[in-house]
Amino acid sequence: SQQGEEDPQALSIQEGENATMNCSYKTSINNLQWYRQNSGRGLVHLILIRSNEREKHSGRLRVTLDTSKKSSSLLITASRAADTASYFCASPSGGYQKVTFGIGTKLQVIP
Amino acid sequence: DAGVTQSPTHLIKTRGQQVTLRCSPKSGHDTVSWYQQARGQGPQFIFQYYEEEERQRGNFPDRFSGHQFPNYSSELNVNALLLGDSALYLCASSEVATLGETQYFGPGTRLLVL
Numbered sequence: 001s002q003q004g005e006e007d008p009q010a011l012s013i014q015e016g017e018n019a020t021m022n023c024s025y026k027t028s029i030n031n032l033q034w035y036r037q038n039s040g041r042g043l044v045h046l047i048l049i050r051s052n053e054r055e056k057h058s059g060r061l062r063v064t065l066d067t068s069k070k071s072s073s074l075l076i077t078a079s080r081a082a083d084t085a086s087y088f089c090a091s092p093s094g095g096y097q098k099v100t101f102g103i104g105t106k107l108q109v110i111p
Numbered sequence: 112d113a114g115v116t117q118s119p120t121h122l123i124k125t126r127g128q129q130v131t132l133r134c135s136p137k138s139g140h141d142t143v144s145w146y147q148q149a150r151g152q153g154p155q156f157i158f159q160y161y162e163e164e165e166r167q168r169g170n171f172p173d174r175f176s177g178h179q180f181p182n183y184s185s186e187l188n189v190n191a192l193l194l195g196d197s198a199l200y201l202c203a204s205s206e207v208a209t210l211g212e213t214q215y216f217g218p219g220t221r222l223l224v225l
Contacts, residue, residue, distance in 0.1 A: 030211060031211070031212065033212075033213070035216075040148075040150075040199055040219070040221075041218050041219060042115070042201060042216035042217050042218045042219055043154070043201065043203075043214075043216040044216070045213045045214065045215070048212060048213060088153050088154070092210070092211030092212075098144075098156050098159060098167045098169065099144070099156065099203075099211065099214060100156060101146075101153035101154045101155075101156075102153050103152060103153045104152075104153050
């Protein structure tokens with residue numbers, strides 16, 4: 001089963017615009033992670049936000065976490081064509097911290 | 112510093128056959144997790160290996176089995192292949208000390224079952 005659900009499932013924007021993706025999750029988490037996947041290849045870790053953090057930045061990425069609403073958002077500012085990819089949220093659960101992924105948001109940045 | 116490697120990159124099998132996929136973790140990592148990703152879906156956790164033992168398992172049948180070797184590399188075996196097993200199989204490695212945090216993924220093995 002999926003822990004997280006990303007919204008929207010697909011997003012198309014012009015280069016230079018900001019892209020916002022949302023993730024909702026079901027159970028309590030220690031942290032929430034965002035990954036990027038280009039064209040069905042391996043996933044690349046983007047950023048991790050812990051349950052006691054509300055906001056985190058990394059370059060053009062900004063992640064927020066609202067544990068009361070069990071939701072997170074990923075903002076990519078000044079998007080580039082190279083940002084075209086699928087983005088997944090993921091969170092660990094279970095005794096050995098199995099990481100569960102959402103269904104992803106497919107982002108297309110049009111040059 | 113070599114990242115996570117997987118072999119083969121692509122594989123075509125027929126129903127009922129068996130397949131073995133291989134993964135070498137990132138240098139310094141001791142934990143390997145396997146995921147199945149169907150087209151248009153997120154990765155689904157199959158199982159995790161640490162100290163040559165399966166530590167946690169997702170909702171996959173016993174046809175899916177694995178192994179971890181003393182050098183931390185791992186294999187995923189799937190028996191009695193079904194058409195629905197067609198997917199991208201991803202291996203991810205991490206350190207047990209930071210379990211549940213950043214994982215490093217390999218490029219995946221694309222399996223097609225005919």
